[in-house]
Amino acid sequence: MVMVLPTYDEALNLAWIVGRLHAAQPGLDVLVVDDQSPDGTGEIADRLAAADPRVHVLHRSAKGGLGAAYLAGFGWALEHGYDVIGEMDADGSHQPEQLHRLIDALPGADLVIGSRWVPGGSVVNWPLRRELLSRGGNIYVRLLLGIRVRDATAGYRLFRRSTLERIDLDQVRSTGYVFQTDMVSRTLHAGLVVREVPIEFVERVRGESKMSGAVATESLRRITVWGLRERRDQVRRGLASRRRPPPPT
Template sequence: MTTTQREPVTRVAVLIPTYDERENLPGIVARVRASVPTADVIVLDDGSPDGTGEVADALAAADPHVRVVHRTAKEGLGKAYLAGFAIALEEGYDAAVEMDADGSHLPEQLPSLLAALAEADVVIGARWVRGGEVRNWPAHRKVLSVGANVYTKVLLGMHVNDATAGYRAYRTGALRAMGLEGVESQGYCFQIDLTLRAVRAGLTVVEVPITFVERQVGVSKMGQDIVREALTSVTRWGVEHRLGQLRAVSGRVRDRVPAGERP
């Protein structure tokens, strides 16, 4: 997986989780279809009470490249994406894309993410790299996001600058190598979890600058519980990472000490 010779990406599944996004969904799907006409769009609706599922069904009825997975309960972003990954793996897609339904991820930038898969296993649409941009966020939210990513990068020892980013493209071979069994995290933590799994699996992860645009319609689903989960999990993973490093150093030191001189 880490060699530069990679199979071409031809079959792409764009996964769009939804919960109460009936106003945003038609425009996003239309823009994805215009930006990458060969891609299939899979809407993963968590039983939206506002009728998003019915809107998605109408889109699917009019376009064979669109389908809907009706999930019976609101289980969160992570569970929805895992269900989408399972479909992409089972049906032989070359790549699976994570994309929000609220318009914050610009479908027009999807070709850039897919092009980067020519030399990568995982491509992250990054805000906090040269060329990246965030529109319509207050200063305190930018500070919080940058700080969270710096904390994650330093504590986990990863080279990724925007591990919480949710606009991504994965080769399906990478998803297999990452070992998704047992992933329970949600929101920001889900994205960090998958990034960490990719890095630890020795996969090539690259960041492509994107423009992130805050939603204009609807309400964000990201609550304080999601933020707390991310902070708690990253801290735990970071402690485990540092302890692992210390054990490795200790083992190397013991190897250098003659057996007769060891305590």
């Protein structure tokens, strides 16, 4: 099993979060995907990897978005034969001490999501405006895409290898924060099982957040365009199936 950690300017957090991961799950491998962080995060990752065979580093040439970093990390993990591939933030928002909740839910599931918005889930140190934005955004996603996942934008996840192979990562085009919703939708459309478990999401205490109101608004705009296109295609598929002659008896 490997956890993919995308990083950009996480020098204050990287060694801290990797240490917590290995304290919570000693047998876990970690892949740091760094987008040429100007604060030296990549160099810290290299030092961690040199000192610990459980840590690996993938350097990307430029900052290309969260989804692009995850796709690169997933591709690396598949090439290296991992059967379970996870994702989480490198800033401490996703607590390594709760990773066992996702692992325990993996039997019988193809994708497990650590969810803020199922019973038992929560957020810490978020202003009301941000909580309402996240809750409202997820309600909008459920209505627009017709899915039941309550936290489709969450980034604490475990994928089975077979799930990522079934999705066909080469066809995933989303690169920003909408990537999380895209992956949930693709998993469900493939007929696979998505399970949510409650987590406590803690707002970062070190470094600067990459999420802003502008980023969230842009993500919702992209979800709207993508979701309306998907609904249009669903209608077309439904009409096409009605036109087909019944199979011979």
